[in-house]
Amino acid sequence: MSATRELTAEQRELVALGEGGEPVLSRVAVSADAGSGKTSTLVGRVAAIMEASMAPHDLRRKEADLEAPRILCVSFTERSAADLEERLSSWPSCEVYTIHGFCARVAREFGAREGLSPVFTILDAEAEDDLFRESFEKTFLRAPLPTGEHAPDVFEKICRRLKDSDGPIEVRTQAGRDARLSEFAHATIDEFEHEKKRAHALEYGDLEKYAVRLLELPEVAQILQRRFAHVFVDEFQDTNAIQCRIMRALVGPKGGLFVVGDEKQSIYRFRGADVDVFRAFVAELPARRRLSMNFRSDPAVIDAVNSVCAPIIPGYQPMRPGRNAGGENLVAARVTAETDADGVEAVLKHLGRSGVDPSSAVLLLRSVTRGERFLAELERRGYALAISASGSASLDPRMKALMNLWSWACEPWQKLRAAKVAVDFPEVASAARPAREALPELLAGPLDKIRAELFFGEELDCTTLLERLDSTFGLSRRFGSAFEAFELFVLRHQARGVAPARLATRLHRIDEEAGRIPDLVSLPPPPELKGALRVMTVHASKGLEFPYVILAGLAGRTPSGGPIVAEKKQLWLAGRDDEGDLEKWDAFLAAEAREKEAALSESARTLYVAMTRAERGLFAVSRADPMPDSEKPARARKESPKNWDEWIKQGLTKVIPASALAGEATASKSAPVISEKAILPPLSDELPHYAPARVGVTALLRGENISAPLGKAKGAGKAEGARFSGPDPRPARIGDEIHRLLQFEQLEALWKFAADSRVDLRAFREWLATEMGRKVFPPSNEPGSARVLREFAFDWKRPTETVTGRIDRLLIFGEGEGDEAWIIDYKTLFSKRSPGKFRETYAEQLAVYAEAIQNLTGIARARTFLLDVACATGSVWHEVSCD
Numbered sequence: 001m002s003a004t005r006e007l008t009a010e011q012r013e014l015v016a017l018g019e020g021g022e023p024v025l026s027r028v029a030v031s032a033d034a035g036s037g038k039t040s041t042l043v044g045r046v047a048a049i050m051e052a053s054m055a056p057h058d059l060r061r062k063e064a065d066l067e068a069p070r071i072l073c074v075s076f077t078e079r080s081a082a083d084l085e086e087r088l089s090s091w092p093s094c095e096v097y098t099i100h101g102f103c104a105r106v107a108r109e110f111g112a113r114e115g116l117s118p119v120f121t122i123l124d125a126e127a128e129d130d131l132f133r134e135s136f137e138k139t140f141l142r143a144p145l146p147t148g149e150h151a152p153d154v155f156e157k158i159c160r161r162l163k164d165s166d167g168p169i170e171v172r173t174q175a176g177r178d179a180r181l182s183e184f185a186h187a188t189i190d191e192f193e194h195e196k197k198r199a200h201a202l203e204y205g206d207l208e209k210y211a212v213r214l215l216e217l218p219e220v221a222q223i224l225q226r227r228f229a230h231v232f233v234d235e236f237q238d239t240n241a242i243q244c245r246i247m248r249a250l251v252g253p254k255g256g257l258f259v260v261g262d263e264k265q266s267i268y269r270f271r272g273a274d275v276d277v278f279r280a281f282v283a284e285l286p287a288r289r290r291l292s293m294n295f296r297s298d299p300a301v302i303d304a305v306n307s308v309c310a311p312i313i314p315g316y317q318p319m320r321p322g323r324n325a326g327g328e329n330l331v332a333a334r335v336t337a338e339t340d341a342d343g344v345e346a347v348l349k350h351l352g353r354s355g356v357d358p359s360s361a362v363l364l365l366r367s368v369t370r371g372e373r374f375l376a377e378l379e380r381r382g383y384a385l386a387i388s389a390s391g392s393a394s395l396d397p398r399m400k401a402l403m404n405l406w407s408w409a410c411e412p413w414q415k416l417r418a419a420k421v422a423v424d425f426p427e428v429a430s431a432a433r434p435a436r437e438a439l440p441e442l443l444a445g446p447l448d449k450i451r452a453e454l455f456f457g458e459e460l461d462c463t464t465l466l467e468r469l470d471s472t473f474g475l476s477r478r479f480g481s482a483f484e485a486f487e488l489f490v491l492r493h494q495a496r497g498v499a500p501a502r503l504a505t506r507l508h509r510i511d512e513e514a515g516r517i518p519d520l521v522s523l524p525p526p527p528e529l530k531g532a533l534r535v536m537t538v539h540a541s542k543g544l545e546f547p548y549v550i551l552a553g554l555a556g557r558t559p560s561g562g563p564i565v566a567e568k569k570q571l572w573l574a575g576r577d578d579e580g581d582l583e584k585w586d587a588f589l590a591a592e593a594r595e596k597e598a599a600l601s602e603s604a605r606t607l608y609v610a611m612t613r614a615e616r617g618l619f620a621v622s623r624a625d626p627m628p629d630s631e632k633p634a635r636a637r638k639e640s641p642k643n644w645d646e647w648i649k650q651g652l653t654k655v656i657p658a659s660a661l662a663g664e665a666t667a668s669k670s671a672p673v674i675s676e677k678a679i680l681p682p683l684s685d686e687l688p689h690y691a692p693a694r695v696g697v698t699a700l701l702r703g704e705n706i707s708a709p710l711g712k713a714k715g716a717g718k719a720e721g722a723r724f725s726g727p728d729p730r731p732a733r734i735g736d737e738i739h740r741l742l743q744f745e746q747l748e749a750l751w752k753f754a755a756d757s758r759v760d761l762r763a764f765r766e767w768l769a770t771e772m773g774r775k776v777f778p779p780s781n782e783p784g785s786a787r788v789l790r791e792f793a794f795d796w797k798r799p800t801e802t803v804t805g806r807i808d809r810l811l812i813f814g815e816g817e818g819d820e821a822w823i824i825d826y827k828t829l830f831s832k833r834s835p836g837k838f839r840e841t842y843a844e845q846l847a848v849y850a851e852a853i854q855n856l857t858g859i860a861r862a863r864t865f866l867l868d869v870a871c872a873t874g875s876v877w878h879e880v881s882c883d
Contacts, residue, residue, distance in 0.1 A: 008322075010291050011041045014258075021052030022256070023230075028287040029259045033319045034612035035296025035545070038260050039080070042232055043087050045258060046071055049230060050091050050795065070095065070793060072228040072250075074102050076238040079543040084234065086492075092696070092804045093793035095228075099243055103207035106224075109744050110214045118741065118749045119756065121201045128203045132160065135192035143184060154563055155181070158573070159188045161566050164205055164272065171571045174585045181573070208242045215249035225252045236261035236281075238273045244281045259285065264313055267539060267606045269598070274568075275605075294612075295322035296545055301618045304332030305611045308651030312604040331617050334648055336624040337658035340552040341377040343621030346658035347550050348383065348533065351617075358383070358533040361548035364541055364610050366644075371553050375535065384532040398482035401425075403507050405469060410504035425473060462494040462503055505736050538610045549614035552621040554645035565591045600642065607644050620648045624657075697805040697848050734759065735828035738869060742826055743790055743808065745777065763871035772877055776811065776824065776867075786811040786822070796852040807849055808867075812859075821862040823849045829872035838873045839880045842866060847882040 007015060016024045023045065032038035049071065073088065073096045075081040085096040097105065100122075108118045123131065136156050162169055162185045171181050196202065202210070214220045231251050236259050239247075251257045259282065266275040282288060294302050299321040306318040337343035348358055365371045368387060379385055401424035408421050466487060470476050476483045493503050534546075563582055565572040572591045575583040584592065611618060622645055734757050741750040747768075754761045767773045778784035789810040796803040811822040823846060827838075846864035853862050866878040 007041065007044060008037075008293060010289065010293065011037065011044070014041050014289060015044045015048050017048055017052055021049065023049065023258075025287045025289070027251075027255075027257045027285050028289060029236075029261070029282040029285045030289050030291060031282075032260050032262050032291040033294055034262065034265065034609070035294040036291035036319075036322075037293075037295055038234070038291055039083055039087070041291065042073075042084070042234060042258065042260060046073070046088060046091065046094060046230075046232065050093065053795075070228050071230045071232065072102070073097070073232040073234065074099055074247075075234040076243075077235045077543060080234045090804060091795075092806050093795070099239075099246075100204050100207050103204075103211035103246070106214055106220075107202070107207055107210045108740070109746070110217075110220050110223075111210060112746065112749055113217060113220070114210060114213055116210060117200065117752070118746065119200065119737075119753055121199070122207065123196070123201050123203045127201075131195055131199075131201075132163070132192050135195055136188050139184065139188040139191050143187065154573075155184065157564055158571060159185045161564075161571055162186075163189050163192065169569055169571055171573060172587070173573050174575055174583065174588070208246065212242050212245045212249065215246055221249050221252065224250055225255055228255070230256035230258070232258045232260075234260050235265075237263050237266040237275065237278050238268045238271075239278050239281070240272045240274050241277050244277055247281070257285070264309070264316070264605050264608045265542065267542070267602055267609055269602050275602075290317070292317065292320050293322040294319045296615055297321070297612065298323075298332075298614075298616055300332045301611070301614050301616075304618055304652055304654075305608065307653070308611065308647055309604070309608045311651060312647050313608065314601075331619070331654070332614075332652070333618075333654040333656045334620045334622050334652045335656055335658055335661055336622055338623070339377075340371075340374045340621050341381065343619075343658050344378060344533075344550055344552055345381060345383070346662035347548075347619045347621070349662045351548060356548070358531060359386075360546070361550055362534045362536060362541065362546040362613070363550045363552060364536065364538050364613065365553045366538060366606070367553070368535065368537055374553065378533075385535050386532040387535040398479045399486060402475065402479060402483065402486045405473070405475075406465075406500075407504045407507050409465065409469060410501045462490050462498060462500050465500045466490050538606055541613050542609055545613055545615055547615050548617040548619070549610070550619045550621065551610055551644075551648075554620065554622055554648060555643060565595050567591055567594070603644070604647070607647060620652060621658075622648060695801050695803055697803065697845060700801075700803055700848060701844055735830075738828050739808070739826050742869065760870060764869050764876050767876040776809070776822075786813045794852055794856060796855055803848065803852060805849065805852065807853075810853070819857075819859045819861070821850075821853050821857065821859045823853060823862060823864045824867055825849075825865070826867050826869060828869045830870075831872060833873050835873045835875060835878065838868065839866065839878055843880050843882070846880050850882045 014023075014025060014028065014030060018024045030038065030041070032041075071091070071094045073081075073084050073094060075084060075096075076099050078098055081096055081098045081101070088094045088096060104122060107116060107120075111118060133156070136159060140155075158171060158181065162171075171185070173181075196206070215224065228250070231247070233247060238261075247257075247259075261278060261282070263275050263278055266273055266278065297305070302319050302321045306316075310316045310318065335343045335347060337346060344363060348361070351358070351361060363385075368375075375385060375387065401420075404420040404424060470483070479486075490503065563574045563576075565588060570591065572588045574588055734753075737753060737757075738750065738759065738761075741747075741753060751761070751765070753759075768777055774782070775785060789812070790808075792807040792810040794805055794807070796805075807823055808826045809824040811824070813820045813822070825842065825846060827842070829838075846866075850862040850864050853859065862882070864880045864882050866880060868876055868878060
């Protein structure tokens, strides 16, 4: 099947490959309008590259690239990263991260070069805020600033701005640079850094700073540039200067780069995103293209967006509709009413008469907090509201409780998890407050039987564990829709053959690196939303789409300005006169004017985001203007509109009074204007199928969806843990960390981590000094006799399916007919095991690896080995016969 069969001409150009299987446009920036199928295009390009790379490898040529190209996908939003991870999950050579997840990966792998321990925690926004406030208060108590002119919170804001900067910032007052303030700010930051170091913690800004310092080291950049042949970046409009430096260093001057962004959707200035930085980066790339066709929204909605946004967004290019109009309730109009509650009620009544459930609509506000009175009025009138100010379900405390319970069920030695479970499920803890050391034992009773099966049984999978937890703790009854969402999350992993402990590992990594569960941000609304109107902020809705969008709270307020104005490298601090009023001098006023203009530009982009969430209908609730423009004073007519209400009145000419909308179903049935003669069918969200089926090695061994299964491996799906010198059982997360450190040969960090975790690796350390150990892991100062491929990802194309997998370590010896491949699989066991049983358990898995390598490379002899890192079998090195 053609890789471009379902793509538009704009998209086919971006997916097209040239000779050698490389993209025709190897370094390109794509401006993707809302709803233009950017993710389908990105995924199609990845799939095309991967399919072209599936020719057999020639491992006999020294100059050959032994690995299939590995692809890195980085997104600047969690929702986009979750979508990409889901749609690219069948390609093992693709690694998907959020920008901070990738920075954490770089910091853990190479951080030792900058004196950073690979074992650190990542502060979420709330923890970082609390820690910084404590640091500020400690500094203020030691050396208080004079507070006659400003309250302490003003100085705290200044300190935060200096902390978050990626370079020096000057603090300016009317008298010039303020040395005392700079000294105080640096003292606060030093205190904050000391507290983080003591807690072995980093914040998101630290991750970026470490990543850019490491990537700008030539040896680190070269390693990653060789590792990733192509880099894809999504939602790049939300970038900042330091993140752009990371991308430049990562890709280098010749690497493949595919950047997708839409500057009209850059709405995160408060997080440090800078649309000017995005524009400058895009201008550096040799190719720039646009996806202009919107497949999400009805043509009437697209016309409304174009009409409103063209006058207020500089350089705005109109979107083109990508689907036909059809059906009723397709309307984009301004609904005039005395109050916002009246207007929203009229829209709901209109939709209700047509059989549209309120849960098919969303009410978007710029701030839920500022709309509390208006929302309370809707509830008083009998409307059910489902209010969410965040786009992530995992911020729900019910979801956190489920995460903690699952992780602790799989990792009972985690005392912090146990403490959280004791709070969430007080009925299983002692009535008296127990000592922290005793928590795991006191809580263990309800889970003893479950954990016995989890640790030693063969069949306890994710869904079975969830059923046991539900029956033990009444989770479905206790947590309702949150449990249903978590159940969907578990089912997704169960379908991929993920073991419970592996899922616990993922939950731990998500909690560390992102603080949220990406898979949950795009889940459909739970059943309890039936009949309820969803309410959320525009920022929380970004990346989502809804059949009907209602905009309210349009008037807004013009910010009056405060004592601080922050520019890129300057902080301006106004003084106060004898009466306490702010004193602003010319330079301050000029900076304040620039800040207001930037805020106004972002407000226009935020309105664009809000309007483009709508698929079928868009309703903007507005107050009727009592005076037409012709009767306004000339001065008022000349003034440019400054808020959403005025912008919508200017551009959205279709106006329906709330009384007409609520009382007459025909009021909104006027035929929409079609602005495009040739309307294409909607773009398919499905990835083109480049092979009859794609299946991982584990699924292959289980005989899932395979026409000629190889049989089920004994113990398949049973995760392993590390062997402890203490009593703690089966720490899968620690086993994964050992695997990762071994993968990148960070041996010094490995010994330290093992000692801290009480894992006995003495036998493995002694084995490394043997002849075989030096052959497999040659010291850095000795040339090895083999070519080493770490984490070798492969796609083996068979007649009926494509088998995907990843080999921990692949060694290639000799040239020509004497070629020999060694396939090495790392295992970290938690209990003693018979060597024969150990080899038997993994023999079929290794046989698949060997057959894949022989078919891909043409090497006749492939030997397979197991590396028992913790020596649970009494020997570190095991050769497994695949005959």
